[in-house]
Amino acid sequence: MCLAIPMTITKIEGNKAVAESMGVEKTIDVSLTPEVKLDDKVIIHAGFVIEILDPETAKEIEQTWDEYIKTMENEQ
Amino acid sequence: MTNEHVLAHDAEKLKQYQIDSDICIMEVCGTHTTEYFRTGVKDIFPPRLRLVDGPGCPVCVTPNHYLDHAIALAGQKDCIIATFGDMVKVPSSYSSLARESAGGARVEVVYSPVDALDIARQNPHSEVVFLSVGFETTAPTEAVTVQQAREQNLKNFSLLPGNKLTVPAVKALLDAEEVNIDGFILPGHVSAIIGTNAWKFLGSEYNKPAVVTGFDDHDLLKGTLLLLTLISENKPHVLNEYTRVVRDGGNQHAMDMIYSVFDADDSEWRGIGVIPGSGLLLKDEYADFDATKKFTVDIPEPKEHPGCRCGELLRGLILPTECPLFGKGCNPEHPIGPCMVSTEGPCAAYYKYGR
Ligand code: SF4
Secondary structure, three states: OOOOOEEEEEEEOOEEEEEEOOOOEEEEOOOOOOOOOOOOOEEEEEEEEEEOOOOHHHHHHHHHHHHHHHHHHHHH | OHHHHHHHHHHHHHHHHOOOOOOEEEOOOOHHHHHHHHHOOOHHHHOOOEEEEEOOOHHOOOHHHHHHHHHHHHHHOEEEEEEHHHOOOOOOOOOOOHHHOOOOOOEOOOOOOOHHHHHHHOOOOOEEEEOOOOOOOOHHHHHHHHHHHHOOOOOOOOEOOOOOOOHHHHHHHHHHHOOOOOEEEEEEEHHHOOOOHOOOHHHHHHHOOOOEOOOOOOOOOHHHHHHHHHHOOOOEEEOOOOOOOOOOOOOHHHHHHHHEEEEEEEEOOOOEEEEEEEEEOOOOHHHHEEHHHOOOOOOOOOOOOOOOOHHHHHHOOOOHHOOOOEEOOOOOOOOOOOHHOOOOHHHHHHHHOOO
């Protein structure tokens, strides 16, 4: 149920939008994330956008976690 | 380091992780059950680390009574049941939606609850009942669907409320003290809605560490390593590994949407019993869209297959392979319990990946 692959918003019309990933397009509902805009990367569940990813933050955060794990290691 | 290097490095770390006493961790989400197998992360668990499955497969925790109700509705004249595909093959007390459909009942599988509105529009002389199951991730999509049905003045659409909330269920498991869980891998997309903060009680009230975790191999490796570190350092923190999606406060708009349509109420979970405040019922102002109020049907007394041990499984007491029927009387072609049917069911995952 929990599809984790982010899709990219390519079209928005009212509460409906089109999202694309690897050539596959899906019509989805954006009622749960009214702030969504074109080109956003989103997580979709049961045909609805449930959250928007920030690609920059995502990268930064991943690095932070790597460092966090390293720090924890060094503490051990 | 490239992604591949990080992955190899984390995998090696997990393999080599030194554990001095037995550790039991629980994943609460049904998708994690499957992904731990699919990514191979479970195969490299260090010795003495046990992963048990929690109550996080929505179809598995739906009690027979609900399915019996759905089947009774399906037996009405001019009624169409719209449902997520996972529900169709689940055995009820006496039948299943698949069997009823073969016998002439109209059962339509939908990908999204809003698809059920299309079915209602296309079939104005039929009543369309959507089986509203799922946790906090799915509930807001169903809430929006009910609101859209009202906006569109769709009189032939209703839903059979069966949604459940994970936080009260995890609390109930801990309060029952049947199983000693050292830490939790928390669901990524439930947490996207409710937020990491909603799980803080695990640390502050129960002294249990927990990590909100995403679904790919990086996520599972990192989430597991973080949880093991917290456990071995005796730090009951609740951390968020899936920060690219999950915020501390969750998706407040989606939460507001849930509680504009539903009220929390006591709810029965398969094999666990009634958990206070763990279900969602439609508010009175949405009674027109509530199939329990709109239709009167005879629902038979529910019964369970005496050999099925889904209940113990969903409480983390046994692994699927410890059920005597696993792979013998019960397999995905001839499932005895829902845990063998759902794509998120622990028995289905163990069967598919040959454990
Ligand atoms: S193997 Fe089948 S009978 Fe046993 S617990 Fe799983 S679903 Fe139930």
